[in-house]
Amino acid sequence: MSKLDVVLVPARSDNYVYLLHDADSGSTAVVDPGAAAPVIEALEARGWKADLIINTHHHGDHTEGNEAVRAKYGCKLAGPKSETARIAGMDITLAEGDSFDFAGHKAEIFETPGHTSGHIAFFFPDSDILLSGDTLFVLGCGRVFEGTMEQMWSSLKKLRALPPATRIYCGHEYTQSNARFALSxxxxxxxxxxxxxxIDRLRADGQPTVPSTIGDELDTNPFLRADSPALAAAVGMEGADPVAVFAEVRKRKDNF
Structure with a gap:
């Protein structure tokens, strides 16, 4: 079985929608369609159709294209079980520990609350793909809107434990600003x-900075290293609890 192909589809101002395509079956899944028009354009240009929509969380910039894509292709919708009341029309609802199959590729489901209370992430081990939504970004993490700092740190620890070669496909092109903060x-x-x-070179050329890998992020992403004595010292919190260090780093980013 071949690995899933991934096509990045820019949407809105800085969102990425992803097309996961299985060449053996011709099946395609659309990940977090925050807008329908660029998704449909990308599908039609390749002669593909949407067989499935995957949502990581309920925010409109990840779900507003659901209805139009479903209306055109008649595809099913999969998303977080605990956000059923906030994502309309889900056919497949998923929670931590569930095994999910797309075109013969099995995904592991992780509940990653923090950004939203019901956020989930999808890991396809046979293709080294992590769909992290707005939990983990390249050199960053999502704002903690609905969960707690402790929840977000726990969520990030789940994701950083994945194999180093895992490629991270996140919801936004925030990397250049994340890099400036990380250096601070x-x-x-x-x-x-x-x-x-x-990153500066890529953006100057109009190129995406996604994907990164878990291995690279472990070396460079400050939000994955709140339990590192070196990082704690760098923010003046030697010996502090990792949750407190994470909260301090997140607070600094919020005000950066």
Whole structure:
């Protein structure tokens, strides 16, 4: 069986929608369609149709295209069980520990509350793909809107435990601003410095910075290292509980 192909579809101002395509069956899933028009255009250009929509959470910039895509292709909709009341018309509802199959590719489901209370992430181990939504970004993490800092830190620990080669497909192109912030709290990190330079080059060329990998993020993303003594020291919180360190870093990013 071949691995899933991933097509990035820019939408709105800085969102990414993803097309997951299985070449063997011709099946395609649409991930977090915040707008329908660019998704339909991308599908039609390739002669594909949507067989499934995957939602990671209820926010409109990830779901507003659901209805139009479903109306055109008659596809099913899968999303978080605990957000059933906030995502209309889900055919498949998923929670932590569920095994989900798309075109013969099994995904592991992780509940990742913090950004929203019911956020979930999808990990396809056979294709090294993590659909992290707005929980984990390249060099960042989502704002903690509905959950607690403790929940968000716990969610990030789940995702950082995935294999280092896992490719992270997140909901937004926030990487350049995330890099500037990461340097403000971890400026002596040589790998981060190199990554920030590469990010600037990519964006100057109009190229996406997604995907990253879990391995790279473990070295450079400050939000994955709240339990690192070096990072705690860098923000003046030597010996502090990791949740407190994470909360401080997140607060700084919120006000950056």
């Amino acid at each position: 709290v971890d400026g002596e990190n040589a790998k981060l410095q190199a990554q920030a330079s590469e």
